[in-house]
Amino acid sequence: MNDLINEVLTSMKSNRQRIMLTGFAIAWGMFSLVVMLGSAGGIQKGMFKSSSLDMPQYTTITTGKTSMAWNGMGTDRLVKLTLDDAEALERQRFDHVDDVFPVFSQPALASCVNDYLKTALTGCAPGYIVSQYNTILRGRDINATDLQERRKVCVLSDRLCEELFGGADPVGWRLNFDGNSFLVVGECKSRHDYSIVEAFAPISTVMAMYSPDDPALGMIQVTYSGIEDLGELQRLTSSLRGFLSPRLMCSPKDNKALVIRNDFETVIGLSKILTYMGVFVWIIGIATLITGVVGVSNIMLITVRERTRELGVRRAMGASRGSIIRLVLLESVIITAIFGYIGMMLGIGMTQLLSAVLGGVIPYFTDPTVKFSTIIGCNIILILAGIAAGYVPARRASHCKIVDALIAR
Amino acid sequence: MIDFKGIHKTYPGEVPLHVLKGVDLHIDEGELVSIMGASGSGKSTMLNIMGILDDYDEGEYRLAGKLVRNLDDRTEAIYRNKLIGFIFQSFNLIYYKNAMENVALPLYYRGVKRKERNDLAMEYLDKVGLAEHWHHLPMQLSGGQRQRVAIARALITHPKILLADEPTGALDSKTTQEVMDMLCEVNRKEGQTVVIVTHEQEIANQTDRRIFFKDGVIYKDER
Ligand SMILES: Nc1ncnc2c1ncn2[C@@H]1O[C@H](COP(=O)(O)OP(=O)(O)OP(=O)(O)O)[C@@H](O)[C@H]1O
Ligand SMILES: [Mg+2]
Numbered sequence: 001m002n003d004l005i006n007e008v009l010t011s012m013k014s015n016r017q018r019i020m021l022t023g024f025a026i027a028w029g030m031f032s033l034v035v036m037l038g039s040a041g042g043i044q045k046g047m048f049k050s051s052s053l054d055m056p057q058y059t060t061i062t063t064g065k066t067s068m069a070w071n072g073m074g075t076d077r078l079v080k081l082t083l084d085d086a087e088a089l090e091r092q093r094f095d096h097v098d099d100v101f102p103v104f105s106q107p108a109l110a111s112c113v114n115d116y117l118k119t120a121l122t123g124c125a126p127g128y129i130v131s132q133y134n135t136i137l138r139g140r141d142i143n144a145t146d147l148q149e150r151r152k153v154c155v156l157s158d159r160l161c162e163e164l165f166g167g168a169d170p171v172g173w174r175l176n177f178d179g180n181s182f183l184v185v186g187e188c189k190s191r192h193d194y195s196i197v198e199a200f201a202p203i204s205t206v207m208a209m210y211s212p213d214d215p216a217l218g219m220i221q222v223t224y225s226g227i228e229d230l231g232e233l234q235r236l237t238s239s240l241r242g243f244l245s246p247r248l249m250c251s252p253k254d255n256k257a258l259v260i261r262n263d264f265e266t267v268i269g270l271s272k273i274l275t276y277m278g279v280f281v282w283i284i285g286i287a288t289l290i291t292g293v294v295g296v297s298n299i300m301l302i303t304v305r306e307r308t309r310e311l312g313v314r315r316a317m318g319a320s321r322g323s324i325i326r327l328v329l330l331e332s333v334i335i336t337a338i339f340g341y342i343g344m345m346l347g348i349g350m351t352q353l354l355s356a357v358l359g360g361v362i363p364y365f366t367d368p369t370v371k372f373s374t375i376i377g378c379n380i381i382l383i384l385a386g387i388a389a390g391y392v393p394a395r396r397a398s399h400c401k402i403v404d405a406l407i408a409r
Numbered sequence: 410m411i412d413f414k415g416i417h418k419t420y421p422g423e424v425p426l427h428v429l430k431g432v433d434l435h436i437d438e439g440e441l442v443s444i445m446g447a448s449g450s451g452k453s454t455m456l457n458i459m460g461i462l463d464d465y466d467e468g469e470y471r472l473a474g475k476l477v478r479n480l481d482d483r484t485e486a487i488y489r490n491k492l493i494g495f496i497f498q499s500f501n502l503i504y505y506k507n508a509m510e511n512v513a514l515p516l517y518y519r520g521v522k523r524k525e526r527n528d529l530a531m532e533y534l535d536k537v538g539l540a541e542h543w544h545h546l547p548m549q550l551s552g553g554q555r556q557r558v559a560i561a562r563a564l565i566t567h568p569k570i571l572l573a574d575e576p577t578g579a580l581d582s583k584t585t586q587e588v589m590d591m592l593c594e595v596n597r598k599e600g601q602t603v604v605i606v607t608h609e610q611e612i613a614n615q616t617d618r619r620i621f622f623k624d625g626v627i628y629k630d631e632r
Pocket of ligand 2: 453574
C-alpha cells in the first residue's frame with residue numbers, strides 16, 4: 001500500500017498543473033458544502049434557541065385508537081393513559097426530564113353569587129400551573145395535600161377572576177363548578193400577552209367528580225430542560241414512546257394510539273421547515289460536490305488517455321488489470337481527499353469566522369459550526385466521490401489491449 | 410521454450426487482415442534467434458503473441474511448457490512478469506521516472522520492497538554501464554542510453570526469454586553494436602533465450618539462427 005501510494009504520488013507530481021485545476025473544483029465543492037451545512041446548523045440552533053428561550057419546554061402525551069395491530073391485538077382499540085403511567089414515567093427519570101404532570105381537563109360552568117361563566121377546569125398536580133407559563137399572582141399553587149385529600153380547592157386565571165370578581169382578590173371566596181363548591185386558593189396570570197378563562201384544581205378531585213369509574217387521564221405533560229437541538233428532542237420523544245407503548249399495549253410505531261407532541265414544534269411549526277432546510281442544503285452542497293467529482297472524473301479520463309502507453313508498459317512489465325485499476329482509483333481518491341480536506345478546512349474556518357462575526361449580531365444565527373458527525377459524513381462522501389470519479393477512467397485504462405496501448409501516442 | 414503450433418492471427422476490421430497463417434516454430438532454451446521479413450509481414454504480431462501482449466485465434470502456443478490460451482488476467486500478468494523481458498524499438502520508458510526507477514518497475518509488480526529493488530536496479534544499471542546516470546530522466550539520456558536502460562529493465566527479473574522488437578531501429582550504427590553486444594552477452598553468459606526482430610542483415614548475422622517471414626508463414630529457417 002505504501003508503495004502504491006508512492007507510485008501514485010510520483011505520477012501525480014508529473015502532472016501538477018492539471019491536478020491543481022481539478023483539485024480546485026473539489027475544494028470549492030467541499031468548501032461550499034461545509035459552509036452551507038454550518039450556516040444551516042447555525043440557523044437551526046438560532047431558531048431553536050429563540051423559540052425555546054422564554055417558552056416552557058414540554059411534551060404532551062395523549063392517546064387515541066390503535067391504528068396498527070400489535071402482539072395479536074387488532075386495531076381500533078382505545079388506548080388510555082392512567083395515573084400509574086404518569087408515576088411510572090416519573091420514576092423512570094429520563095435524561096433532561098424535569099417533571100411529569102398528569103392532566104385531566106373538563107369544560108365546566110363556573111358560578112358564584114352574582115355571575116356564571118363557561119370555563120375550562122383543569123385537574124392537575126402541583127407545579128403544573130407554573131409550567132404552563134403562569135405566575136401565581138395571589139394566594140398559592142395547588143399542593144400535595146390538596147391532591148391527597150381530594151380537596152375542593154381551585155386556582156383561577158386572572159381572566160376568570162376579572163369576569164367573576166371584577167378584579168377583586170378572589171382568594172378565600174367560594175366558587176361552584178357544575179354545582180360543586182370550591183374554595184379559591186390562588187390566582188394565576190399568564191406570562192403570554194394573552195390570557196384565557198380557566199381554572200385549575202387537584203386532578204384527584206376533578207377526576208372523582210367527572211370520571212369516577214374511568215381512570216383515563218386527558219394527557220400527560222412532560223417538561224424538560226437542557227435540550228439544545230431537534231435531534232436531542234427527537235431522541236427524548238422516542239425513548240418516551242419506547243417506554244410507554246408496551247405499557248399501553250400498542251406498537252411503538254403507532255402514532256395514532258400514542259401521540260407525543262412537542263410543544264415547540266407545534267407552536268413554531270419549525271421542525272419541518274428545519275428538516276427541509278437541512279435536506280435542501282445537502283442537495284445543493286452535494287450538487288456542488290458532484291460538479292467537482294465530474295471535473296475530477298474528466299481530468300482522470302484525459303490523464304488516463306494520455307497515460308495509455310505508460311499503463312500498457314506497466315502491464316507488459318507484469319501489472320495486472322486490477323493493479324492498474326487500483327493505481328488510477330487511488331490517484332483519484334488522493335486528489336479528491338487532499339483537495340476535499342483543504343476545502344473542508346477552509347469551510348470550517350469560514351463558519352468559525354461567521355460565528356465570531358455574525359453570532360451576536362444576527363439573532364437567528366447561533367454558533368454556525370459544523371458537527372463532528374457532519375465531518376465524518378463529508379469524509380465518507382469524499383472517498384466515495386474519489387472512487388466514483390476514478391471508476392470509469394480506471395476501467396477504461398485497464399480494458400485497453402496491451403498491444404494497442406503500446407502503440408498509442 | 411517457445412512452441413508455436415499452427416498459429417493463426419487475423420486482425421478484425423472492415424477488411425479482416427489474416428496476418429499469421431499457421432506458424433509452426435520451436436525455439437529451444439538458450440537460443441539466440443533473429444526474425445526477419447518485409448514490413449507488415451507479421452513479425453511484431455508474432456513477437457507480441459510470444460510475449461502474451463496479444464492473443465491468437467487458432468493453434469497452440471506453449472511457453473516454457475505451459476499452454477498460453479484463455480488465461481486469466483492475473484496469470485498472464487505473472488507470466489509476463491516472471492518469464493518474459495521485453496525490449497521495444499521506442500524504449501517505452503516511463504517519462505517521469507528516473508533511470509533507476511524505470512529499471513526497478515518490474516520488481517514493483519513482483520512485490521519486491523523499494524530499497525531492495527532500487528539496489529538491484531543500480532546493479533543492473535551498472536551492468537549496462539549507466540550507474541552514474543541513475544537519477545536522469547529518460548529525456549535526459551541519449552537514444553542508446555535509453556535503450557540500455559530498457560535492457561536493464563528487461564533483465565532485472567532474470568526472465569527466461571528476452572523479446573526484442575527492432576531494438577536498434579532507432580539507434581545509430583555505433584550504439585546499435587553496443588546494444589547487440591549486450592544482448593549476445595546475455596545469451597552467452599546467462600543462457601537466456603533471446604529473440605530479436607530486425608530489418609538489418611548485419612544484426613541477423615550475429616545471431617545463431619535466422620528465421621525469415623513471408624506472407625504469414627515461415628519460409629526460411631537457417632542456422
Ligand atoms: N492492431 C492492429 N489492428 C489491425 N491491423 C494491424 C494491427 N497491428 C498490425 N496490423 C497489421 O498487421 C500487419 C502485420 O503487422 P506487424 O506489425 O506484425 O508487421 P511487422 O512485420 O512487424 O512490420 P514492421 O516491420 O513494419 O514492423 C500489418 O499489415 C499491420 O498493418
Ligand atoms: Mg514490427
